[in-house]
Amino acid sequence: MSKSFSRSVRHAGLISALVIAPCLAINAGVVSAETIKAQLATAPNVPPPITRTQPATVVVNLEANEWVGPLSDDNNYEFWGFNKTVPGPMIRVMVGDTVEIRLKNNKDSKESHNIDFHAITGPGGGASLLNSEPGQESGGKFKMIIPGVFLYHCATASPSIPEHIANGMYGTIVVEPVGGLKPVEKEFQITESEFYTKEGGKGETLEFSYENGLDERPSHVVYNGHASSLVKNPLRAKAGDTVRIFFTNPGPNFVDSLQILEQPFDRVYSEGSLTTPPAENVKVTRIPTGGAVVAEFKVKAGTYTFVDPVKNRKDQGSLGLLKVD
């Protein structure tokens, strides 16, 4: 029996504990003090840190959509994504929580969609239970047993798993360890991903190219779903703030590198592990495809530029700004 459960039993008092006991035998593990609705946040924002000390059942409502929107200042793209944002909304829970995922597929969708959560232990990371045809809804309940920063993404086999990821169907779920993360002044999320499009003229809606995906030759390598999202709208902090970045790499192909020009990270939680001591004073950190890191650093006044320094990726869009007042 978990410590937190024991605590909740103590709170509830002896009599209710006796009443609960028989149910426990039947619904082991499904006991939790409360059911709450997840607060979702769109990049670069993040949901607030967890202040609860007891596990809860957290309901997460997601919708799969297909829509045309800007990928750069020059071109549109037909995105597939969650809650009409790329990346999809960030989810924040704690270890011991039971997450109830409800995935609706918009009735206007042409494809079926599902989700593989890297935070979920079980077949397909939940994808086996979360397949939704257009206009339908599916759901599952999953216990978070491992803390960390994790990718979630669509893994529907038709027309191909890579195409669903390449079109924008991914997001981040943070599973805070017991006791939470150390409070900091500013938290942001950044997702770096590639897009593989056929060539097209200015103003056109570019089409997905499966061939370019196979060849690993992207047309765009972007932060938060648009080639200049974090240049037009820089991140903002104040001098003396400690900034925490949740950085996720859904690929679809590239191992990413994250660097802030002329500014080492004070701490990097490599490969998204929140239970392994962080690396310190890191200039460039590499993020596996299907992985994440947490990077923290204290800032002074000025403008910071963060990039993927590999080859010409920053020219393809993986460049962002942080303005510190």
Place this chain on the structure above:
Amino acid sequence: MSKSFLRSVRHAGLISALVMAPCLAINAGLVSAETITAQLVKAPNVPTPITRTQPATVVVNLEASEWVGPISDDNNYEFWGINGMVPGPMIRVMVGDTVEVHLKNKSSSKQSHNLDFQKASGGAALVNAEPGKEAQITFKATNQGLFVYQSSTAAPANIQHLLSGMYGLILVEPAGGLKPVEKEFYVMQSEFYMKDGKKNDTLVFANQKVTDADASYIVHNGHMTALVKVPLRSKVGETDRWFFGNAGVNFDSSWHVIGEMLDRVWPGGNVAKAPIESIQSTLVPPGEATIGEFKGEMPGTFVSVDHSIFRTEKGALGLLKIDGPTNPALFKGL
């Protein structure tokens, strides 16, 4: 002088130590209580863990050969490999062991072949054999960890040897061995570069495609569907340990098991360091290997992939079937 050697001296008693001492000066590093032959098995199988507590001389019998075999259900390829397998057999020794590699090159070979064990030896350890000949190298396994051994024959091109299957893993266990687990698997990711061909053709190596990093196949254990047709098997509650190598030569592998977290990972196979914990995907650069472990929590079919996801279309995946009771508290539909 290693602790374990000192132990063996103590065991042998003072008199034999005195007798051995002069020999030591001549054959430094070759002293050991016994000579044994390495158990060599085909991937995904792994040689049994070492239960010895004393270093030994381990004889490793390898044969380089060239053969035409299936790379996928559609095409053949002329493999160059060790003991007729790609990847070559995994070699399992203990730190302090004296490893005696006998490399025979089959008489039907057209190329000379060599193997490089320098990562395990901590120094130059190259053995080269011409067709029909046999060569031998002896080295001390001074570095503990999991390493790639590979060909570095210069002709016709080093890269062609590496990209035709001449590699495998060598595990140098720490003194006292690795913690016992229920299941161990050996999986190696490799890239193949070929000129285009039709169904049923034997495809031909394409050097230009290597330069362009334009892989035709990226497979786990030498065939596009090796671990799909014959999945790995395990049970709920068992801890599975994976020895995962990346032969390269172009791509970092982001190794991930869909639906299972890696509870512990030793990056670079470095078992001397504490593992990193609770990892979704881990980076395995070309020419390196990693050790990952997890306990199976749920039954079902789990897919091991390079999460650079388009590569799964070229074969970079395998299946693990976990049998056992389901756990609805962990995972259930609404």
